[in-house]
Amino acid sequence: MEDKIRVLIAKPGLDGHDRGAKLVARILRDAGMEVIYSGLRQTPEMIAEAALQEDVQVVGLSILSGAHMEVFPATIQQLKDRGLENVALVAGGIFPEEDVPALKQMGIKAIFGPGSSSQEIVDSLKKAVAEKAN
Amino acid sequence: MPxxxxxxxxxTTLEKTLKRSPERQERFEISSGTEIDDLYAPDDLEGIDYDEALGYPGEYPFTRGIQPNMYRGRLWTMRQYAGFADAEESNKRYRYLLEQGQTGLSIAFDLPTQIGYDSDHEMARGEIGKVGVAIDTLADMEVLFEDIPLDKVSTSMTINATAPILLAMYIALAKKQGIDPKELNGTIQNDILKEYIARGTYIFPPRPSMRLITDIFKYCGEEVPRWNTISISGYHIREAGSTAAQELAFTLANGITYVQAAIDAGLDVDDFAARLSFFFAAYGNLFEEVAKFRAGRRLWAKIMRERFEAKEPRSWMLRFHTQTCGHTLTAQQPTNNVIRTTIQALAAVLGGTQSLHTNSYDEAYATPSEEAVTVALRTQQLLAYETDVANAVDPLGGSYLVESLTNTLEEEAQNYIQKIDTLGDALAAIEQGFPQREIQESSYRTQMDIESEKKVVVGVNKFVSPYPKITGLLRFDPQIAIKQKEGLAQVKQNRDSATVSAALDKLEKVATGTENTMPAILECVEAYATIGEVCDVLRRVFGEQKEFLAF
Known part of the structure; x- marks a missing residue:
């Protein structure tokens, strides 16, 4: 039997908009994944540490404060520092269109904006994990 | 009776029609999932006593409105929430909005300001000036309100955990402008309970947080008597996914907890109750929303008169601000958002709101641009001046549907309040994760309804078509953060550090004891202590709260 995909849904930045993060966490759990939800105000260090401790294959970053261009690279660096290059990174929230290429460039595998469906999120995550495994 | x-x-009549063509849905529901009837008629209001259930406007239980003549006298306050980047930019936006005919200011602060970190703190990384204006010291407030005389405006500040500090800065600024704090009008949100439930900008544990709140009640009762010391907010609860009934219930339950805390702190209910204000969301479920506002007034009036035995009619009144619902705005076909907002604003006005913020059509993308915020303000002006909605009091009163829904919403909210009473109080319920779980459940259900297309969102899951991109979105200049940090460094250099340390030490003593914290906080900000410094003192004394995670 296939092992369950382990996911960390994390909220970097200071904003308290966790409706999306909690919804996605539940949707992924319903889809059979093992989901850890970090709670609010996670620093890049805390997220990377949790990813390491929980041995996840995917980290989903949810942010709506607009701090993504500073917080995401810092998180990626922290993951690298812990040798977690194989963890797939995805992101949800509100990202200005002109930021998207840069986010992809820095290694965010999938980006979910307003109106993303459950199916789309589940499928993208599976795909991102499969890609990292190869 | 018919x-x-x-x-x-x-x-008879209906049956024949249904045989020919069935209804387009199996069930018609309000947001709580309660089914609504096909028709409301006099039968539905049988046994309802007009005086007891409705009364006249300006009279108990205020179902029809808190003022006798409502908008025939004065229109609602048009109050657009704004604030971004630094104090200088925000000041420009405020003056622009005042010139455009806005009648009250509403300040949005950035997250570090809300959570008590200075702009040079590590936690502030990437957040400076993003969702509101960055304030580190009184010097920023001086710039924020430049050329705005504080006795001529009413100012609402969306600030919670750090509310005592921002209020102290506002008072200090008034004094500098030569204005008696007794002349100040405005509101601080100061509602920490809903931060634990839904909004997330808490710092300290609940008990000391409640003390800071009652300290403000006491202090303002004497020193800033016209200030609205709290805005008990359902808005964020609703935005987090609750139903209308849950929004009403959790908000009023929080209100009950504040009132009890103030009474326990030795205050007389009639000395502070009239300064309590509320803040709700307005959705596009027009009739349900109007019913929610009406039910809220009736329920609160009963709570204040019967449960807390307040004697003054002003203590019984549910006064509230409304904001249209940001969550319903879509990134797809964004011009549709103007229409959504219009209907939501109509619900607020028909529901008798005291003030209103209308969202901008670009809010699914960014902090609103000037063009978008102008359309939002014009929406209110259009409702006020081009339609007849403000010409008679409680225009939907007496509608069989709206009166029935008002009863339903009241009953559903009351059931929740009773449940919370059995858990202890709102605080105990939060600690047990009760409201959080209820909200998550509703949020999940809404999402599933959208995905199954049971709930239609025009332009998203139905009537999808290509749409022109919005242009002119507001972008932040990264220089803002650098400028803010430089400004902070300069203030720190120019202030008298001995005065600052003495004021902070004094605050630490006061916070450790039982004396009112407000005068000591005022002393700190007048010495140009930073928000971070003041909060660090309070963190040391009170500790920090972790998330009441209910997942």
Whole structure:
């Protein structure tokens, strides 16, 4: 039997908009994944540490404060520092269109904006994990 | 009473039609999932006593409105929430909005300001000036309100955990402008309970947080008597996914907890109750929303008169601000958002709101641009001046549907309040994760309804078409953060550090004891202590709260 995909849904930045993060966490759990939800105000260090401790294959970053261009690279660096290059990174929230290429460039595998469906999120995550495994 | 009952009509006239063409949905529901009838008629209001259930406007239980003549006297306050980047940019936006005919200011602060970190703190990384204006010291407030005389405006500040500090800065600024704090009008949100439930900008544990709140009640009662010391907010609860009934219930339950805390702190209910204000969301479920506002007024009036035995009619009144619902705005076909907002604003006005913020059509993308915020303000002006909605009090009062829904919403909210009472109080319920779980459940259900297309969102899951991109979105200049940090460094250099340390030490003593914290906080900000410094003192004394995670 296939092992369950382990996911960390994390909220970097200071904003308290966790409706999306909690919804996605539940949707992924319903889809059979093992989901850890970090709670609010996670620093890049805390997220990377949790990813390491929980041995996840995917980290989903949810942010709506607009701090993504500073917080995401810092998180990626922290993951690298812990040798977690194989963890797939995805992101949800509100990202200005002109930021998207840069986010992809820095290694965010999938980006979910307003109106993303459950199916789309589940499928993208599976795909991102499969890609990292190869 | 009509000559035939509703049921007789159903069995005869309606029956024939239904045989030919069935209804387009199996069930019609309000947001709580409660089914609504096909028709409301006099039968539905049987046994309702007008005086007891409705009364006249300006009279208990205020179902029809808190003022006798409502908008025939004065229109609602048009109050657009704004604030971004630094104090200078925000000041420009405020003056622009005042010139455009806005009648009150509403300040949005950035997250570090809300959570008590200075702009040079590590936690502030990437957040400076993003969702509101960055304030580190009184010097920023001086710039924020430049050329805005504080006795001529009413100012609402969306600030919670750090509310005592921002209020102290506002008072200090008034004094500098030569204005007696007794002349100040405005509101601080100061509602920490809903931060634990839904909004997330808490710092300290609940008990000391409640003390800071009652300290403000006491202090303002004497020193800033016209200030609205709290805005008990359902808005964020609703935005987090609750139903209308849950929004009402959790908000009023929080209100009950604040009132009890103030009474326990030795205050007389009639000395502070009239300064309590509320803040709700307005959705596009027009009639349900109007019913929610009406039910809220009736329920609160009963709570204040019967449960807390307040004697003054002003203590019984539910006064509230409304904001249209940001969550319903879509990134797809964004011009549709103007229409959504219009309907939501209409619900607020028909529901008798005291003030209103209308969202901008670009809010699914960014902090609103000037163009978008102008359309939002014009929406209110259009409702006020081009339609007849403000010309008679409680225009939907007496509608069989709206009166029935008002009863339903009141009953559903009351059931939740009773449940919370059995858990202890709102705080105990939060600690047990009760409201959080209820909200998550509703949020999940809404999402599933959208995905299954049971709930239609025009332009998203139905009537999808290509749409022109919005242009002119507001972008932040990264220089803002650098400028803010430089400004902070300069203030720190120019202030008298001995005065600052003495004020902070004094605050630490006061916070450790039982004396009112407000005068000591005022002393700190007048010495140009930073928000971070003041909060660090309070963090040391009170500790920090971790998330009440209910997942």
């Amino acid at each position: 000559s035939r009952s509703k049921q007789e009509w159903r069995d």
